[in-house]
Amino acid sequence: MDEPIRESGPHLAGIxxxxxxxxxxxxxxxxxxxxxAVDRGEIPLGTVLPPExxxxxxxxxxxxxxxxxxxxLKAEGWLESRQGSGTWVRRPAGEERGGVDAVATAxxxxxxxxxxxRSGPGEEPARSDEDVVELSVAAVTGSPGVVAVxxxxxxxxxxxxxxxxxxxxxxxxxxRDIVAARFTAAGLPSTDDQIxxxxxxxxxxxxxxxxxxxxxxxxxxxxxxxxxxxxxxRRFGARMVPLPVDEHGVRTDVIADLVxxxxxxxxxxxxxxxxxxxxxxxxxxxxxxxxxxxxxGIVIVEDLAMGDVALDDATLPPPIAGFxxxxxxxxxxxxTAKLFWAGVRVGWVRSPTSWAVRMLAxxxxxxxxxxxxxxxxxxxxxxxxxxxxxxxxxxxVPARDLLCALLAEHLPSWQWTRPPGGLSLxxxxxxxxxxEFAELALRHGVSVVPGPALSVDEGNRRCLRxxxxxxxxxxxxxxxRLATAWQAYEPLxxxxxxxxxx
Numbered sequence: 001m002d003e004p005i006r007e008s009g010p011h012l013a014g015i016x017x018x019x020x021x022x023x024x025x026x027x028x029x030x031x032x033x034x035x036x037a038v039d040r041g042e043i044p045l046g047t048v049l050p051p052e053x054x055x056x057x058x059x060x061x062x063x064x065x066x067x068x069x070x071x072x073l074k075a076e077g078w079l080e081s082r083q084g085s086g087t088w089v090r091r092p093a094g095e096e097r098g099g100v101d102a103v104a105t106a107x108x109x110x111x112x113x114x115x116x117x118r119s120g121p122g123e124e125p126a127r128s129d130e131d132v133v134e135l136s137v138a139a140v141t142g143s144p145g146v147v148a149v150x151x152x153x154x155x156x157x158x159x160x161x162x163x164x165x166x167x168x169x170x171x172x173x174x175x176r177d178i179v180a181a182r183f184t185a186a187g188l189p190s191t192d193d194q195i196x197x198x199x200x201x202x203x204x205x206x207x208x209x210x211x212x213x214x215x216x217x218x219x220x221x222x223x224x225x226x227x228x229x230x231x232x233x234r235r236f237g238a239r240m241v242p243l244p245v246d247e248h249g250v251r252t253d254v255i256a257d258l259v260x261x262x263x264x265x266x267x268x269x270x271x272x273x274x275x276x277x278x279x280x281x282x283x284x285x286x287x288x289x290x291x292x293x294x295x296x297g298i299v300i301v302e303d304l305a306m307g308d309v310a311l312d313d314a315t316l317p318p319p320i321a322g323f324x325x326x327x328x329x330x331x332x333x334x335x336t337a338k339l340f341w342a343g344v345r346v347g348w349v350r351s352p353t354s355w356a357v358r359m360l361a362x363x364x365x366x367x368x369x370x371x372x373x374x375x376x377x378x379x380x381x382x383x384x385x386x387x388x389x390x391x392x393x394x395x396x397v398p399a400r401d402l403l404c405a406l407l408a409e410h411l412p413s414w415q416w417t418r419p420p421g422g423l424s425l426x427x428x429x430x431x432x433x434x435x436e437f438a439e440l441a442l443r444h445g446v447s448v449v450p451g452p453a454l455s456v457d458e459g460n461r462r463c464l465r466x467x468x469x470x471x472x473x474x475x476x477x478x479x480x481r482l483a484t485a486w487q488a489y490e491p492l493x494x495x496x497x498x499x500x501x502x
Contacts, residue, residue, distance in 0.1 A: 005216040006086075007043065009050040009058035015043070016059065018457075026061060027068035034069065035078055036458060038089055043239075047216070048086045049079070133446045133478035135467045138275060138423045142341045143395065145388045149380045150341075153373075161372045169364040171197025171348070172375045178382050179334065179348050187318025188332065194350050196359050199370045201305040201335035201347035202228045207362045208331045208349065209236050209266070212299045218264040222250050224426070224454035224463070226275045226303060229268050242456040243267070247417060249274050249281035252288040259296065266299045267292070272307030272316055276454060276465040277426040278419020283317040290320050293328025300330045305347070308339035310389065311397050312420040321350070329355060336378050338423065339385070339392060346370060346378040396423070396469060403468040406479040411486060423469045429462045432493025438464065440489050446481040 019033025020026060037043045049055070052066040059066070070087060073079040081087040142150065170176070176192035183190040198204040205228070213219065215237030221229060223242035233240050241262045244251045250269050258264070267289070271281035293300045302320045310316070321330040335347035351359045363369070381388065403425060404418055415428040429437065434450035441448055451460025468475065 005047045007047050007049055009054035012043075012050060012055060013058035020059070020061070027065045027072065030059075030061070030065060030069040031072045034073060038078065043089055046088055046090075048088045051086070131445055132442070133470075133474050133481060135470065135474075135478050136447045136449045136465070138465070138467050138469070139337065139342045140339075140392070140396075140423065140469050142343075143388060143391045145384060145391045146340050146381065149384055149388075150344075150377055152380060153376065157376060158373070161376060164372075166372055167368050168372060168375075169369040170360055171195065171370065172372065172379065175346075175375050175379050175382075176348075178379060179350070182334075182382070183319070183332065183350055186316070186322075188322040188350070190350050194353060194356055196349050196351070196356075196363050197370050197375060198347045198349055198363065199367060200337060200342075200345050201303060201333045202232065203366065204331075204333045204335075204347050204349040205229055205232045205268070205301060205303070206235075207359060207366065208299065208301050208351075209233060209238070210362055211355070211358055212266050213238050214265075217266070218262040220255075220258055220262070220264045220267040221456050222269045222274070223456045224276055224451055224460050224465075225268070225456070226270060226305075227449075227454055229303070230454075230456065233268070238266075240456040242459060243269070245274065245277060245279065247277075247279060249277075249279040249285065250289075252285045255288065255292060259292070259298070264298055266301065268301045268303070270303045270306060271320060272304050273309060273419065273421035275303075275306045275422060276424045276449075278417070278422040278424070280314075280316060280420065281320075283323075286317055286320045287323045290323035290325075290328065290330065293320075293330050294325050295327075297329075300328070301333065302330065303333045305333060305335035306338050306422050308334075308385070308389070309392065309396070309423060310421045311393055311400060314420055321352075326352070328352075331355070336381055340381045340388060344374050344377055344381070346374050399468045399470065399472070399475060400425075402472060403466065403475050403479070406476065407466075410479055410483040423467055425466045425468060427464045427466055429464065429493070431462070432489060433461055434464050435461070437485065437489050437493070441482055441485040444481045444485040444488075446478045446485070448482070 015037050016030065016033045020029050022029050034043070049070075050058070052063050052070060056063040056066045070079060074081065078090065079087050080090050173192060175197055176195040179195050180190040180192045196207070198207065209232055213233070213236045217238055219233050219238040219240050220243045221233065221240050222245050224245065230240070241258060241264065243258065244254060249271060269281075269289075271286060273280060289300060292298060300320060304319060307316065319332050321332050324330050329352055332350045333347060336344045337347070349359065400418070404416070407414055407416065407425075407427070413430045415430075416425045419425065435452055438448050438450040449465040451463030451465070452458040454460065454465060470478070
């Protein structure tokens with residue numbers, strides 16, 4: 001191991017603070033907590049753990065407890081040790097297979113054994129998914145306007161593309177122009193040379209991470225958050241630190257303390273119709289974050305992909321980068337996925353001028369450019385954005401309001417806030433554990449995402465994400481099944497405290 005990360009006892013104790021105090025032997029709770037921390041990316045592979053005596057003192061437990069936990073993890077293949085080198089983290093051999101990076105997103109898109117995708121156009125659904133009402137994937141299908149645009153390319157349109165060799169890593173100039181114009185209209189003056197077209201916003205996050213992070217670096221990530229971001233930072237070996245969210249979005253009142261304690265290299269957040277809560281970050285908080293970037297050198301990634309799905313008439317504040325004095329590194333992302341259709345697979349990142357060359361170089365190495373046909377379709381979609389938004393509102397506003405009404409009628413003890421935009425409700429259960437309930441709900445034929453799957457620290461343990469971008473019959477049947485599942489689960493939840501599942 002070249003210059004391994006050496007974890008201190010006090011810091012590791014902080015990561016494991018909520019691990020102890022549950023059910024079962026103390027050493028087993030500690031071992032399970034360490035495994036969850038590795039899965040979350042908080043303890044990167046190769047990290048050297050503190051000696052048993054030091055960790056025991058930091059956790060205020062006996063040394064025998066830590067020894068037993070380490071021994072259990074060594075037997076399971078999670079730890080390895082060598083005389084004089086200490087004890088370090090590894091992944092059990094049986095889990096070192098393709099797809100191990102997709103921890104958060106695998107549950108949405110891959111089969112249970114992660115060996116195949118759950119579904120695709122023209123494919124039969126997996127047998128286990130045949131009769132499941134799916135309320136878990138925050139995505140839309142193509143509206144009539146989207147279908148019309150996707151069907152509109154002429155032979156002349158295609159001919160103008162194929163006359164070129166096709167390697168365009170920066171992106172089509174026409175697309176960069178329209179993206180820059182949209183940012184400028186939103187209050188963030190931009191030029192086409194600041195824009196790099198990416199293969200979805202997911203790749204945009206990855207490009208910034210590749211330029212910013214080294215293994216073991218701390219990243220502040222809003223909790224809950226977009227699951228794809230968790231997988232990106234986990235893949236780069238980042239140590240993710242939860243940034244709490246309230247009804248207005250990221251809590252900037254805790255930023256200074258978190259920065260002082262964790263020394264993060266990057267902050268990731270979604271200020272417009274936050275995924276999954278739907279919150280809109282107020283202007284005063286955006287100014288705080290812009291000042292942080294300008295004065296600290298911390299890189300900020302603001303993901304505006306969900307910001308196009310505005311369901312109510314309200315003017316959004318300018319992007320965070322619009323409040324910067326230009327000294328900070330704030331990267332602003334967008335995508336065609338949420339308003340139009342995820343299958344286009346086109347996104348973009350707007351970076352400070354000082355970062356433009358290196359972002360272009362990183363994109364070039366990644367894949368030599370996003371497919372040009374998809375980019376041309378993205379141009380056409382953005383040209384029709386207002387019309388397609390009107391279509392989406394006609395579809396999604398009634399769906400959102402129907403889901404709210406159904407929950408109020410059939411599950412009145414659940415709590416939520418009606419979001420002004422986005423594709424989902426963020427629901428809080430009155431008791432119990434969201435992961436336990438989600439498993440029971442699936443057995444009743446409805447798929448939802450539990451809060452811990454969208455959280456850095458497996459927090460939000462009583463929360464669920466319910467996607468309302470579904471036809472009325474599916475929403476009605478989905479809530480009926482949720483109510484049936486809750487009727488079976490509530491008596492159990494009210495008798496026992498929430499507990500973590502491993």
